[in-house]
Amino acid sequence: MELKDSVSIITGGASGLGEATTRKFHSLGSKVCIFDLDNLRGKKLEKELGENCEYFCIDVCNEPVLIEAINAVMYRFNKININVNCAGKALAEKTLGKEGSHDLSRFKKIIDVNLIGTFNILRLCAEKMAKNPLDKNHERGIIINTASVAALEGQKGQVAYAASKGGVAAMTLPIARDLARDHIRCCCIAPGLFLTPMFEGLGEEVCEALAKDVVFPKRLGDPNEFAEYASQIVQNTYINGSVMRLDGGIRLA
Numbered sequence: 001m002e003l004k005d006s007v008s009i010i011t012g013g014a015s016g017l018g019e020a021t022t023r024k025f026h027s028l029g030s031k032v033c034i035f036d037l038d039n040l041r042g043k044k045l046e047k048e049l050g051e052n053c054e055y056f057c058i059d060v061c062n063e064p065v066l067i068e069a070i071n072a073v074m075y076r077f078n079k080i081n082i083n084v085n086c087a088g089k090a091l092a093e094k095t096l097g098k099e100g101s102h103d104l105s106r107f108k109k110i111i112d113v114n115l116i117g118t119f120n121i122l123r124l125c126a127e128k129m130a131k132n133p134l135d136k137n138h139e140r141g142i143i144i145n146t147a148s149v150a151a152l153e154g155q156k157g158q159v160a161y162a163a164s165k166g167g168v169a170a171m172t173l174p175i176a177r178d179l180a181r182d183h184i185r186c187c188c189i190a191p192g193l194f195l196t197p198m199f200e201g202l203g204e205e206v207c208e209a210l211a212k213d214v215v216f217p218k219r220l221g222d223p224n225e226f227a228e229y230a231s232q233i234v235q236n237t238y239i240n241g242s243v244m245r246l247d248g249g250i251r252l253a
């Protein structure tokens with residue numbers, strides 16, 4: 001699928017991996033719609049990118065608000081071609097910690113945002129994509145979800161996060177199969193460790209320690225590398241139904 005003249009919805013598009021994707025897609029001629037909770041960052045990015053960028057203050061778990069926003073995108077741009085899902089939350093809590101068993105509501109919240117929130121938006125986008133005419137590659141749309149290497153190698157304290165990302169990874173193939181009839185692809189990127197606002201606050205020393213397990217190059221990933229990969233997936237019609245690691249070879253201990 002071509003990015004030029006496409007319409008993209010990018011959840012979590014105001015920060016980190018999502019923000020880099022918003023910038024990249026916009027630079028390649030896509031009309032970008034940022035779906036994010038962070039009003040301050042979202043509005044700032046919308047203003048900076050100017051034309052062909054619109055910010056929507058959205059919680060991906062809120063179904064009525066999401067439906068309204070998708071209708072607003074349709075009203076403004078008349079179509080949706082691409083949906084990249086980067087909205088996500090992390091949590092550090094063990095199954096059984098010093099203060100007792102894992103809090104159930106916090107477990108549910110992570111599943112709600114990372115897994116159900118991702119599915120919520122992609123199912124609504126797919127409905128609109130299915131109405132697009134076929135493009136020159138016989139495509140109508142593409143969905144890219146964001147899992148994590150924690151889906152496969154979750155560490156201590158990552159039970160909720162790993163479960164949510166495992167779900168995101170596992171649903172990739174059935175979604176691709178479900179939507180094949182409509183000429184819509186579904187792929188999933190499983191990032192390793194990327195230098196986003198989540199990590200920036202940890203300081204240089206901690207980042208260096210984290211980077212030591214990366215095989216090559218020995219550094220955290222740059223969000224632009226994620227955005228570049230997402231744009232390559234969009235443009236290569238034969239990539240479908242796969243969970244693809246982007247991790248410098250890291251395997252979490």
Ligand SMILES: NC(=O)c1ccc[n+]([C@@H]2O[C@H](COP(=O)([O-])OP(=O)(O)OC[C@H]3O[C@@H](n4cnc5c(N)ncnc54)[C@H](O)[C@@H]3O)[C@@H](O)[C@H]2O)c1
Pocket residue numbers: 011012013014015016017018035036037038058059060061086087088089090113117146147148149190191192193194195196197198
């Ligand atoms: N940074 C990494 O190393 C890394 C590694 C593996 C996976 N990931 C995943 O990549 C995605 C992006 O991570 P990031 O590092 O860029 O994080 P980030 O915190 O920089 O960005 C996440 C964005 O999602 C938004 N968001 C959170 N909850 C939301 C909700 N309910 N509705 C709408 N927006 C919401 C936040 O406002 C934020 O702008 C996440 O799903 C994360 O789990 C990140």
